Amino acid sequence: MTDLLAPGPLPVRTRRSFSSHPAWLCGALLILTLGLAFADLSQRLPSGQWLQAMFAPQAGNMAQLILHFSWLPRLCMALLCGAVLALAGTLMQQVLRNPLASPTTLGVASGAQLGLLVATLWAPWLLDFGREWVALAGGGLASLLVFALAWRRGLAPLTLILAGLVVTLYLSALNVTLMLIQQQDLNAVFIWGSGSLSQNSWNSVQFLVPRLIVGLLLLLPLLRPLALLELDDSGVKSLGVPLRFLRFSTLTLAVYLAACVVSTVGVIGFIGLAAPALVRLLGARTFAQRLCWAPLLGSLLLSVTDLGIQRLAGSLAELVPTGAATALLGAPLLLWLLPRLRLAGGQPHSGDGQHFSRHPFPARRLLPLAVALACALLVALGLGRGLDGWQWSLTDASLLDWRWPRVMAAAAAGCMLALAGCMIQRLTGNPMASPEVLGISAGAALGLIALLFLLPYSGPLAQLALSGLGAGLTLVLLLGLSRRSGFAPERVLLIGISITALFDALQVILLAGGDPRGQNLLGWMSGSTYFVGPQMALWVLICSLVLLVVALPFGRWLELLPLGDGTPRALGVPLGRSRFVLLLLAALLTAGATLIVGPLSFIGLLAPHLARLLGMARAVPQLLGAALLGALVMVAADWLGRTLLFPAQLPAGLLASLLGGAYFMLCLYRR
Secondary structure: OOOOOOOOOOOOOOOOOOOOOHHHHHHHHHHHHHHHHHHHHHHHOOHHHHHHHHHOOOOOOHHHHHHHHHHHHHHHHHHHHHHHHHHHHHHHHHHHOOOOOOOOOOOHHHHHHHHHHHHHHHOHHHHHHOHHHHHHHHHHHHHHHHHHHHHHHOOOHHHHHHHHHHHHHHHHHHHHHHHHHOHHHHHHHHHHHOOOOOOOOOHHHHHHHHHHHHHHHHHHHHHHHHHHHHOOHHHHHHOOOOHHHHHHHHHHHHHHHHHHHHHHHOOOOOHHHHHHHHHHHOOOOOHHHHHHHHHHHHHHHHHHHHHHHHHHHHHHOOOOOHHHHHHHHHHHHHHHHHHHOOOOOOOOOOOOOOOOOOOOOOHHHHHHHHHHHHHHHHHHHHEEEEOOEEEEOOOOHHHHHHHHHHHHHHHHHHHHHHHHHHHHHHHHOOOOOOOOOOOHHHHHHHHHHHHHHHOOOOOHHHHHHHHHHHHHHHHHHHHHHHHHHOOOHHHHHHHHHHHHHHHHHHHHHHHOOOOHHHHHHHHHHOOOOOOOOHHHHHHHHHHHHHHHHHHHHHHHHHHHHHHOOHHHHHOOOOHHHHHHHHHHHHHHHHHHHHHHHOOOOOHHHHHHHHHHHOOOOOHHHHHHHHHHHHHHHHHHHHHHHHHOOOOOOOOHHHHHHHHHHHHHHHHHHHO
């Protein structure tokens, strides 16, 4: 296997803002774990029955049986899974010399989950060989995809993590697609996939322990060579260490350990990142120190999180996935770590449009796009599948009354997302930015979810206002966190994806409580236009046309702002006011689109790039071309979603995200 690492020691710079030894934090977490455990035990049983319940529960005592077969196995699983994920993250960070590497950020967890879902649905006989091997295959293939995407950049740390997070988002979209196809198992799969530690026996512990022992035994002969990776490659090779074999075997072992956890409890996010990073910040500089303290800290972090969930959620604790709760810890940690880590490589090429040929008459490209959109609208309205097969009809009033609101809403949402993506790309100077990737759509979705839970009967204007507020605040947060790095494109993308993970965790916790509104929101979050009525369709269509007309006069600002501060200021552009207006407009566009197709579609990335490829590099032609292309892609996705698997339907936003996510990975590979 070829070399998987850029040469040089692990490039990390940290600040010691608190005690310089991990023992302090581990001790504090241990005390907190014991306190929560004793408080929980005191509520369940008198102290005199604790030992009996743990080792020999009475058959007729339900409280003792629950403690023995549910509470205690859950605590053991939290300690085991936290330690194993932290160990896997430590191994990945050591072998890749990347302080942001972990099973979550490299796509291993999502790949393992996808492998298990595919095997469960279509090849259950594979599980007879051991579900950990199926998870290992899925996680291994996801890791290979991540390495392939980052290969041309020499596996630079930022590029590698960006590729891992993009693959994670894409595989998560595939997982949601499978969940929607299998509606009967939706709720259970949804909670398990988010990382549930709920137990009803000791079977999971008995399954996990021997496999972990095997993994640890395989790790023992690798410990000494791995410690030598603190040196550069030439120094390691001079000592006779086979680097390629060491890296390949260590990564395989780390993926196997993570796959064992995923196959047992689902995806537990960010523990593999948080524990090694925290012990490094606390002074564990050598590999031996991190290998000792990181698993201990990971087990305590996960156990404290899970015990806290049981304490706060009460009777709903079984429905709240612990994996989502750990993302509430891991995503802010990643946001805090990024400015403090000096990561080598991964700097993007400068410029925005110079890599694309510019058409001398871009207006000539707009007419064919408009004709293509008109044809797509006609096909979407007239052609469909019914009980009698394919049918064409533009005269059936009942069919048109059902189809036209969906088609118009999809076109309007695609237009608004494309406009927002085009404006954000030019405003940030980052051609790989979009509302979905930067977390702006997730912020709009979170604002809308909060409104629907607090005021379920609010109108479209209130929904647009609060989702716009969520999108705007997210955009301000993103720019504020990116200012310190000089808005370096890949750091901006990492911050945006971290914000998306944080908001997704909040959404999962809100939706996992069993509220009927949560199940309706799940379909909306995947981008379904099924429930769009005529009034909403007309409202969104008018909104998109108005915002398009409003956006076009700002073409001059969008042309000049990517050039930096000096040139626009010299030409009389009011920098503060122009950026505020454009940010506000982008937030409104994102909010309006998110109301229809949910928070993830990648149209905001795909459409502006396609417009550039067609030669529309100037601001106004690109805005118009992107709007037409975004509407075209969303109309096509909506039509395919309701015809491909008839009578089952796939949401338009989900299909668009699969297409746009593939294009994003292609862009990342070509950079």
